[in-house]
């Protein structure tokens with residue numbers, strides 16, 4: 332992998348994808364066609380492909396006794 336100009340090494344958003352190349356924000360589910368096994372998406376603005384990791388986060392905190 333050579334040095335490429337990136338917007339960010341990694342972007343993390345809940346419902347949207349943010350392009351690592353140009354920073355464009357687009358709807359993640361639409362980009363993946365609602366496929367949770369989707370492994371890559373294409374930025375609709377710069378047309379570059381990037382890896383995507385889809386997860387649902389659960390945050391747990393202790394009960395107050």
Ligand SMILES: [Zn+2]
Nearest residue numbers: 350353374377
């Ligand atoms: Zn882009």
